[in-house]
Amino acid sequence: MxxxxxxxxxxxxxxxxxxxxxxxxxxxxxxxxxxxxxxxxxxxxxxxxxxxxxxxxxxxxxxxxxxxxxxxxxxxxxxxxxxxxxxxxxxxxxxxxxxxxxxxxxxxxxxxxxxxxxxxxxxxxxxxxxxxxxxxxxxxxxxxxxxxxxxxxxxxxxxxxxxxxxxxxxxxxxxxxxxxxxxxxxxxxxxxxxxxxxxxxxxxxxxxxxxxxxxxxxxxxxxxxxxxxxxxxxxxxxxxxxxxxxxxxxxxxGGKDPMIVFDDVHLERATSGALWGGMLNCGQTCTSVERIFVQESILDAFVAQLKEKMEKISTLSTKPDDDGGLCVGCMTTSFQIEEIEAQLQEAQEKGADIVSGGKCVPGTHIFPPTLVVTRNLSLKILNDETFGPVVTVVPFKTEEEAIRLANDSPFGLNSSVWSRDLVRAERVARALVSGNVSINNVLATQANAALPFGGAKESGMGRYHGPFGxxxxxNIKSMTIDQSSDRSEINWYPYTKEKFELLTKLFKTLYSGHPLALLRAGLLGSKLAALVKKQRL
Incomplete structure (x- = not known):
């Protein structure tokens, strides 16, 4: 309970x-x-x-x-x-x-x-x-x-x-x-x-x-x-x-949102984005950063800088009185704390490195920002929604591998791609199965009221925000309006052999792609109109 x-x-x-x-x-x-x-x-x-x-x-x-x-x-x-x-x-x-x-x-x-x-x-x-x-x-x-x-x-x-x-x-x-x-x-x-x-x-x-x-x-x-x-x-x-x-x-x-970081990135911005994107609302955000995939050549530098920043931000342990300067509040529910602790325990038992944080303050809902580094892709902490102040870091070598790792999830809500090469960043962003994606930013799409919001796969169905909202x-209703007249439509009864043949010629001509198709169809249409008038019931 x-x-x-x-x-x-x-x-x-x-x-x-x-x-x-x-x-x-x-x-x-x-x-x-x-x-x-x-x-x-x-x-x-x-x-x-x-x-x-x-x-x-x-x-x-x-x-x-x-x-x-x-x-x-x-x-x-x-x-x-x-x-x-x-x-x-x-x-x-x-x-x-x-x-x-x-x-x-x-x-x-x-x-x-x-x-x-x-x-x-x-x-x-x-x-x-x-x-x-x-x-x-x-x-x-x-x-x-x-x-x-x-x-x-x-x-x-x-x-x-x-x-x-x-x-x-x-x-x-x-x-x-x-x-x-x-x-x-x-x-x-x-x-x-x-x-x-x-x-x-x-x-x-x-x-x-x-x-x-x-x-x-x-x-x-x-x-x-x-x-x-x-x-x-x-x-x-x-x-x-x-x-x-x-x-x-x-x-x-829910989401299990990936952040892909290439080795040409502005490291300072990327680590700051990862920190805020993962810790906002104590990580209790469906669009928060949970899985960070970092190109192997900058893995150590990225982890070191993220750890340093993570241990500098204020929590309720260091700033119990919030005057607006508190960065990370507490967890809302005890059942979510239990889920996080179970995931971290399994990760540690299977060789993951808990670089920072990892333990809830006893008797409270205060859970410190936590950083986990691993190469074991079978861990629950990489596959199940964590929904807390925890981010994982996994290395990758190539663009293709990063896309495969990011898409290897039942979720598809939010994602981000980080690179100075915007052509590559957009190419990767388009390859991600996700309802929302930010390039060189985190959680940015949902801050724009004009953009639709929603997920793919098990992250949901439908879109709102913007005109979609x-x-x-x-009830989106279609309406057609005709002037009242005594004219019959070409598709109305009676069907006759002559009408069928003219309709066939009309459709073949109109959709033939010929430069004179519209003119020729007009002539056939005139014949069809005369036939309809003659053959009305």
């Missing part, structure tokens, strides 16, 4: 991971309470669907103002339940939401506007199947409409960012939202206070607290879509239950 959230039959105690203090207790929601939540959501969604995108944006700007005015208080609430440093909370929980709100304020109206598309020439008119007026009468477009009520199942590592980001995206697309936070870090009261004090639309975003039992009840109530962020096993469980009702699911799952929560 996690030390962070101790569950009884119907109650869950939420702890401060730094102190062990019980912060509050949450209770499971009953089936009847969940039905009431959905009723409120659907009523709100009916109003929301009639609002313009500009009107929805006015609502989200209220949240932006609230976050700007209450940034410190929101950070404190997040820190009390996660144990992360103040700067991590600001950089990785608050900033992404503010930037996303600003980005969508400038772009959401355009992203959700009707999109005109071309109509195939055979469907048009003059010289083919109709009159000049008919030529201009056919239109086609794509429409983005709301889905209904969306369920967001959020993780414990970034409880605010990874709940509010998809929630706002879904809201802007016209959906009501129900957030199911993690039992470890539910942030109870934060969402409600933000919505109430900001004046945000009532019942458009609601929160439901509880364990997996409550989550299952929420799915049984049949939301229009489920957006899940969490572990692979959790994603499989959600998808299995959703499949019973054919509820669409988007999954943002709105379209993924939309």
């Amino acid at each position: 996690s030390q962070t959230a101790a569950e009884t039959k119907d109650r869950i105690d939420v702890h401060n991971p730094k102190t062990g203090e019980v912060l509050y207790t949450v209770s499971e929601y009953t089936v009847e309470e969940i039905a009431d939540i959905y009723e409120k959501a659907r009523a709100a969604q009916a109003v929301l669907a009639k609002m313009s995108v500009a009107e929805r944006l006015q609502e989200t700007q209220k949240l932006k103002k609230y976050l700007c005015d209450n940034m410190d208080e929101v950070c404190r609430k997040i820190i009390s339940e996660t144990g992360k440093s103040r700067t991590d909370a600001l950089l990785a929980e608050i900033y992404p939401i503010l930037d996303m709100l600003d980005y969508y304020a400038k772009n959401a109206v355009r992203f959700l506007a009707d999109q005109k598309v071309n109509t195939p020439i055979v469907m048009l008119g003059p010289g083919l199947t109709g009159t000049v007026r008919d030529f201009f009468s056919k239109k086609a477009k794509i429409i983005y409409e709301p889905l209904g009520t969306v369920l967001i199942v959020a993780p414990w590592n970034y409880p605010f960012h990874l709940s509010i980001f998809p929630a706002i995206s879904a809201f802007l697309a016209g959906n009501a939202v129900i957030i199911k936070p993690s039992t470890q870090t539910p942030l109870k009261g934060l969402y409600e206070e933000m919505i109430e004090k900001s004046g945000f639309m009532k019942d458009a975003i609601q929160c439901v607290y509880g364990s997996r039992k409550t989550g299952e009840r929420l799915i049984d109530a049949k939301p229009a879509k489920i957006f899940f962020t969490g572990s692979v096993s959790g994603g499989r469980h959600v998808m299995t239950q959703a499949a019973k009702y054919l509820i669409p699911v988007e999954l943002e799952l 709105l379209h993924s929560f939309s």
